[in-house]
Amino acid sequence: MSKQNQRDLREHNRSLIMETLLLKQPLSRTDLARETRLSKVTVSEIVSGLLESRNIHEIGTGHSRGGRRPVLLAQLPQVGVAIAINLAPDETTSLSTWLDGSPIDREHQWPAVVDPASAIDQVEAIYRGELEALARCRDAALPPIVGLAIAIHGNVRGDDILFTPYYSLAGLPLAPQLRQRLAVPVWIGNEANFTALGELASGAARDNFVAISVHSGIGAGIVRDNDLDVGRQGFAGEVGHTIAVPGGLSCPCGNAGCIEQYASERAIVTRWREVSGDAGAxxxxxxxxxxxxxxRARGVLSQFIRYMGILVNNLSRFVDPDSIVINSRLTAALPQLIEEIKAEQRCRLGEAAPLVPSLLGDPAILYGGIAMVLRRHYDVRRLHFAAFRPPDTRC
Amino acid sequence: MSKQNQRDLREHNRSLIMETLLLKQPLSRTDLARETRLSKVTVSEIVSGLLESRNIHEIGTGHSRGGRRPVLLAQLPQVGVAIAINLAPDETTSLSTWLDGSPIDREHQWPAVVDPASAIDQVEAIYRGELEALARCRDAALPPIVGLAIAIHGNVRGDDILFTPYYSLAGLPLAPQLRQRLAVPVWIGNEANFTALGELASGAARDNFVAISVHSGIGAGIVRDNDLDVGRQGFAGEVGHTIAVPGGLSCPCGNAGCIEQYASERAIVTRWREVSGDAGAxxxxxxxxxxxxxxRARGVLSQFIRYMGILVNNLSRFVDPDSIVINSRLTAALPQLIEEIKAEQRCRLGEAAPLVPSLLGDPAILYGGIAMVLRRHYDVRRLHFAAFRPPDTRC
DNA sequence: ATACTTTGTTAATCCGATAAACTAAGTTAG
DNA sequence: CTAACTTAGTTTATCGGATTAACAAAGTAT
Known part of the structure; x- marks a missing residue:
């Protein structure tokens, strides 16, 4: 039902050109025509529109390839701001970037949002606080906010918050209310799904992949054809609650033997405390x-490796992705764990999917929120974050 | 890259009209315009083309709704033949249908194809044998063959046979060779994936679902947005080789604890033989x-229920489908098993996906092959099989 | 018989993509 | 240094496909 008349066609080609430019900038009009297989005329027309709407600009001329020099086009990043808020169970963090994903200021911390009665007010206050922080660090006026993404640690489908194990936001009309109050596009989504978008934009993976996030629980974002797959009820990727041990440890979800009872940070730390005899470990x-x-530590980690190995195996069998990204503090600190998880793959049905570590680490959720905003703002699927600005150069 | 010029647009709208007609026939031009949200003129133009190419025909006029009576359009089924061949490990079966999926003759049996050296010749012989059988049962000449689908019990990606546990067809250029020899479109695919297409066309499920097939192994076909998802290497849906028991029974795939060692027909019969003490059970x-x-039988079945429950749970967590179709001889004979598997779903993350039995049963693979041919022939995703003709009216 | 409805076609128009020709601005070879 | 060639991007003409509006065809209702 999507593309059936000429206006849709134009819209599609505009997206195509914008996506190509965002991924491979700078490019000339001729480059764009070659990459998109559109005619030069069509490209020129669409580029004129993008120039006029100040989405892109001409940054000068490139090297001649034996004839007239090409006029290079690039994104115009500082004409808008994207904001992401991560409602973690224990704290709230926020980040603002230009339209190329480069941070304007550092990441900010705020108190956790746990009370459903005041949750919407609190998030609104955090948003306004973030704006003030931006104003303090910049003397020039801020360009318009192109969108706000809010990461929920729970299940989300569209605007509906369906289930939140760590706080009680389920059923709250967070997105619609904020949209009205802030007059800004608002997107909400599951934290692991945002992470997957972050990995997509950072270049850790593309096309079809799964991004596993390990913390107190275990979640995953499934990307198919450069688009999130959240399933019927937003539960796709709830891999922490797949059963790995029949009749195993009971899980708050109601089942027994869920893998997150064996391989989550919480499970591993619990085991480490038992083994080390140190309740504060x-x-x-x-x-x-x-x-x-x-x-003893290696023993505890071998449990992590074993169950992560099972998870990766099962993911490969279910969805057979191009690659699997792992985002966890353990694998970040101990890169060899990735190799050991790989070594657990003994199934001879094809090669195991490449296993790669996250490029973003902890702030992946926030960058994923930024990616959520930007891909909607530009109406593209893939995008590519500019190199991260080192912290000392921020305000 | 797919839809960027006007020709693609026309092709897309042609598909849209054909798909709508196949699903809801008979329809008038005005009905089609309403359903597809295209203008009456566009519909009329495209319909003229479909009439001329004898894909559809006018079957008369419908009831007046207060004005001129609509001219009803419907598919023209007997202008082509679709053929499906199922290369099962122990036998080969084949089926031919008209373009609405209704069988022309009964299903035919042939010897199993196991020798890679002669496999292509054998399949060619079976195809020609099927044609002869059709000729014998019809006095009139057959219309053209619009395609041949071959179900492989193994992993397939595109034309490549990657892995076949039961016979040695891996690497064999079956599809390209047959295409050349028979001058007919040839499609090959995994047996469980074909089954999923069959369930889609039979109406057992639609949009996003998983079709689980249980026999000597356990496979699944994953349908997303009415299209098969076979993964990077054609292994998506190889759910039999997901690990359900860490360190469990060893599996020929190289892993230990694969769920098909616990819930496949082979595993269940093995267990039944042990329990009953009857080696011929x-x-x-x-x-x-x-x-x-x-x-004792109930005990053995409880193992089946338990592990199928785990599989269904894990599928729900990984892909969160709209529904899950089960095709197995056990659930077909003992429908209450479906309810008992449902009762195993104790995870409180959302409602469990509806669990439905297959409408096609054993011949699902063949009907899925037919669906494979028809959806390519008409360039549509969904289609709807006409009611099955009862056996006694076949030749 | 007259007025109204619904179906489907004809005619006019609009919109978007493309090809071909052309202008602009360079490089290279003699 | 100029003539010939190359590449970049625009202008012009055209084509293909979708839509609107008007209309013809064929019915119903009173």
Missing amino acids: DLGSLIRASQANDS | DLGSLIRASQANDS
């Missing part, structure tokens, strides 16, 4: 002990 | 014993 001490070749 | 005797309330 945490993920950091486990990592340090492992680096010091502590055999 | 089979699935039929298990079903009969269960119907006679034999407690």
Whole structure:
């Protein structure tokens, strides 16, 4: 039902050109015609529109390839701001970027939002606080806000918050209310799904992949054809609640043997405390002990490896992705874990999917929110974050 | 890259009209304009083309709705033949239908194709044998063959046979060779994926669903947006090789604890033989014993229920489909098993996906092959099989 | 018989993509 | 240094496809 008249056709080709430019800028009009297989005339027309709407600009001329020099086109990033808010169970973080994904200021922390009665007010206050922080760090006026993305630690489908294990936001009309109050496009989504968008935009993976996020629970974002697949009820990728041990440890979800009872940070730390006899032990001490070749720590990690191996195997069998991205503090600190998880893949049905570490690490959720905003703003699927500006150059 | 010029637009709208007509025939031109949201003129133009190419015909006039009576349009089924061949490990079956999916003759049996050296010749012989059988049962000449689909019990991606556990067809250029020899469109695909297409065309499920097939192994076809998702290497849906028991029974695939070691027909019959002490016991005797309330049989079935419950749970968490179709001889004979598998769903993350039995049963693979041919022939995604002609009216 | 409805076609128009010709601005070879 | 060639981008003419509006065809209702 989507593309059936000429206006849709034009819209489609505009998206195509914008996406190509965002991915491979700078490009000339002729480059764009070659890449998109559109005629030069069509490209020139659409480019005129994009120039006029100040989405792109001409940045000068490139090197001649034996004739007239090409006029190079590039995105105009500082004409708008994208904002992402991560409603984590224990704190709220926020980040604002230009339209190329480069941060304007550092990441900000705020109190956790847990009370459903005041949740919408709180998020509104955080949004306004973020704007003030931006104003303080910039003397010039801010360009328009092109969108706000809010990461929910729970299940989301469209504007509906369906289930939130860590707080009680289910059923709250967060997105519609904020849209009205802030007069800004608002997108909400599951945290693991945002992470997957972040990995897509950072270049860790593309096309068809799964991004696994390990923290207190285990979630995943499934990307098919450069688009999120959230399933019928927004539960696609709830891989923490796949059963790995029949009749195993009971899980708050109601089932027994869910894999997140064996391989989540919480499960691993619990096990590490048992093994080490230190009730105050945490993920950091486990990592340090492992680096010091502590055999008890290695034992705990072998459990992590084993169950992550099962998860990766099962993911490969179910969805057979092009690659699997892992975002976890354990694999970030101990890169060899990735190889050990790979070594668990013994199924001879084809090669195992390439396993790659996240390029974004902890702030992946926020960058994923930014990606959510930008892909809607530009009406594209893939985009490419500009190199991250080092912290010292920020305000 | 697909739809960017006007020709693509026309092609898209032609497909849209054909798909709508196949699903809801008979329809008038005005009905089609309303359903597709295209203008009456565009519909009339495209319909003229479809009439001229004898894909559809006018079957008369419908009831007046207060004005001129509509001219009803319908598919013209007997202008072409679709053929499907199922290369099962123990036998080969074949089926031919008209373009509405109604069988021309009964299903035919042939010897199993196991020798890679002669496999292509054998399949060619079976195809020609099927044509002869059709000629024998019809005095009139056959219309053209619009395509041949071949179900492979193994992994397929495009024309490439990647892995076949039961015979050695991997790497064989079956499709390209037959295309050349028979001068007919040839499609090959995984058996479970074909089954999913069959369920789609039979109306058992639509849009986004998973069709699980249980026999000697366990496979699944994943349908997203009415299209098959076969994954990077054609392994998507190889759910039999997801691990359900860490360190469990070893599987020929190289892993341990694969779910098909616990819930496939082979696994269940093995267990039934152990429990009953009868080395000749089979699935039929298990079903009969269960119907006679034999407690040992019920025990064996409870294992089936338990592991199928895990599989359904994990599928729901990974892909969150609109529904899950189960095609197995056990659930077909003992429908209450479906309810018992449903009862295993204890995860409170949203409602469990509706679990429905296959409408096609055993010949689902063949009908799925037919669907494969027809959807390519008409360039549509969804289609709807005409009611099956009862066996006694066939030749 | 007259007025109204619905179906489907004809005619006029609009919109978007393309090809061909052309202008602009360079490089290269002699 | 100029003539010939190349590449970039625009102008012009044309084509293909979708839509609107008007109309013809064929019915119903009173």
